Amino acid sequence: MSEVNGTSVGRSRGSARLGYSFDIKLWKVTKTSRKSRPYRLRWVVGGQVHGNTFTTSALADSRRAELRQAMRRGEAFEIESGLPESEVRAAAEAAEGAETKPSLRxxxxxxxxxxxxxxxxxxxxxxxxxxxxxxxxxxxxxxxxxxxxxxxxxxxxxxxxxxxxxxxxxxxxxxxxxxxxxxxxxxxxxxxxxxxxxxxxxxxxxxxxxxxxxxxxxxxxxxxxxxxxxxxxxxxxxxxxxxxxVRKKQVGSSDVVDPRVLVNAVQGRQLLTAVSYVGSWDRGRGRRLVAFYAVLYYAGLRPAEAVGLRLSDCRLPEAGWGTLTLRETRPVSGKQWTDSGERHDRRGLKAREASTDRPVPIPPLLVAILQEHLKKFGTAKEGRVFGNERGGVVGSSTYWRVWEEARRYALPPDRVESPLAGRPYDLRHACITRWLNAGVPIAEVARRVGNSPEVIHRRYHGCIDGHEEAANAKIAKALEEEGDDTA
Incomplete structure (x- = not known):
């Protein structure tokens, strides 16, 4: 096999079947001026040029790799279509099957x-x-x-x-x-x-x-x-x-948490305070949700977990740490997708068996916030800790709108336009990062927030303070030891 502007194969293995050839030349992918399908792949079979265009270079490279694999397997290519014999045969079998069985629409x-x-x-x-x-x-x-x-x-x-x-x-x-x-x-x-x-x-x-x-x-x-x-x-x-x-396009993982969304302790307190100023004071639209955002920020709950939290799941002692025992989530879906016809589906915890729960220790500060919330607003329907003015389930549109208003109250104008705490979910990210920076083992953080240690390590590795300095210190120490050995 020789390489000439791509890949060329010529085999003297006896005559190929009529209409097929082993004389194949495969060229590299080139760029064209077309907007819709700008990548071109061409190859020659028995002196006849074939080609195709693609919307992405990845698709073109994938097709070239398929043709090259067929050449390496020693397949003959059909001169008229330019396709490997295996693909011609598969197409024929599919066509034959289509004749005997009408294809479903x-x-x-x-x-x-x-x-x-x-x-x-x-x-x-x-x-x-x-x-x-x-x-x-x-x-x-x-x-x-x-x-x-x-x-x-x-x-x-x-x-x-x-x-x-x-x-x-x-x-x-x-x-x-x-x-x-x-x-x-x-x-x-x-x-x-x-x-x-x-x-x-x-x-x-x-x-x-x-x-x-x-x-x-x-x-x-x-x-x-x-x-x-x-x-x-x-x-x-x-x-x-x-x-x-089809080969998947390899791109950098975008599920790594962006450090720019993380709030510090002062910003977190300012945002929770700002929430209480959203809406009229008598109806308490924002005040009802202060504790809701607090369980995201201090206990690392997902919003759907906070929506489904019941008073019976809470241990709120007069002093010391309490516990939230999570048992269900209330994710938002359209009414047409749920069996109940309601927007909020009732599900078990994410990535767990329906009958399992997840106890989460909560600090005295959060215990006090929840006690104050229950004293002012009581429980909603079904004993839920959080509800709207009518006692119904807190909708995602509600807690999103309140959060957007609170950001405008709490943050300077330039920060409002930034990614800082752009979503309520970013409070959970801030909580997890705080625990990791405090030295809580990754396995324990993962247990409390309902993720695997692998996910925590992958998503938050760029948000942990001091790792770069610690690594630099280890490298510097190793270099000093090498210098001492040389001396």
């Missing part, structure tokens, strides 16, 4: 798939499935004249796959989009088409406005699609999972 497949997983899935999982498959759907409908706007296609899809809506007429504003989904969708087997699947990958990673989706959104959508495609393979709608052939 995409929307019907999604509806059946979601219905099968509905009973055993949490509301958040259902919503994640719907979001991921709705994004893919934009690539799995015919884009002819008259196609409804993408936003209506997504809304109609999310409505249509809810099992309770089967057989119902869609809302009038989505009717044309729903009709398009059910009549102009592609067969599932079209996912094996390279161009169709490339559009699928684009839809996973971009928002409707053309801007890149958040990394976590992309991961969640890709995960939802992967599970659906594995199901399609099991049910023999697809010969293989096309997503497994």
């Amino acid at each position: 995409w929307f019907e497949f999604c509806r059946n798939y979601v219905a099968g997983r509905w009973r055993t899935s949490a509301a958040k999982t259902r919503e994640g499935m719907a979001d991921g498959l709705a994004a893919v759907t934009l690539a799995m409908v015919n884009r002819e004249d008259g196609v409804p706007e993408d936003k209506y296609l997504r809304l109609a899809f999310r409505w249509g796959i809810v099992p309770a809506n089967a057989g119902q007429d869609p809302p009038e504003e989505w009717k044309s989009a729903y009709d398009w989904l059910t009549t102009a969708d592609r067969p599932v087997i079209d996912l094996m088409d390279a161009e169709v699947f490339e559009d699928v990958l684009y839809r996973l990673g971009y928002r409707l406005d053309g801007k890149p989706a958040a990394r976590e959104t992309h991961k969640r959508r890709r995960r939802a699609l992967n599970v659906a495609l594995e199901h399609a393979v099991v049910t023999e709608e697809l010969p293989e999972n096309p997503l497994q052939k």
Whole structure:
């Protein structure tokens, strides 16, 4: 094998079958001036040039690696199509199977798939499935004249796959989009088409406005699609999972906590004080939530855990440390995704068995804050510690709005525009960082906040004070010892 502007193979292994050749030249990926598919891969089979263009360099490199693997296996390539013999054979088998079994349409497949997983899935999982498959759907409908706007296609899809809506007429504003989904969708087997699947990958990673989706959104959508495609393979709608052939783009981990979001002790107290000034004093919209943010900041609770906290879960002694025993979370989902028809699903603790709990020791300062809260406001419905003015569940929109107002009261204008404590969840980050900097072992921090030690180490390693200085001191000491040995 010789390398000429890429990879070249010429084998004298006897004549290849008619229409096939071992004379293959594979060139490197090049950049073109096209905006939509700017990366080009070309190769030559038996003197005939073949090529394809791709939206990303990663996709082009992945395809080049596949072709090179086929060359190394000694496969002949079909001169007319330029494809390795194994791919030609797989395409023929898929076509033969399609002749004997009509391919299921995409929307019907999604509806059946979601219905099968509905009973055993949490509301958040259902919503994640719907979001991921709705994004893919934009690539799995015919884009002819008259196609409804993408936003209506997504809304109609999310409505249509809810099992309770089967057989119902869609809302009038989505009717044309729903009709398009059910009549102009592609067969599932079209996912094996390279161009169709490339559009699928684009839809996973971009928002409707053309801007890149958040990394976590992309991961969640890709995960939802992967599970659906594995199901399609099991049910023999697809010969293989096309997503497994696509190399993931390697990017730096974005789940590492940004030190800029962390508040210090003074800022934390100022923010909690500012919360009490939000809203009218008589209705107490902000005052009701001071203790809510305090359990995030001093005990490291997740917001959904704080929402579900009950008085029976609290040990609040008159002096000394208390304990919060966490047993459930109340994550926010749309009403259409929950079995109860309410926005807040009732779930066990994250990443734990439904029957397990998590005791969290709390300092006397937080004990006093909770005692004062219960004295002023009492408990909400079901014995919950936190509730809205009507005793209902505290909504995420409520505690987000209050927090945004409190930041404007507590922080200077330049800090309001910064990432500092930009989300209520950042109070949990500040709590975890405080414990780590105080020298609490990672395993104990992980136990208290409901994470694994690996997650704590990965996410917070850049937020622990003094590590760089300690490492520098160790290196300096080693260098001094080396100098003494040399002398």
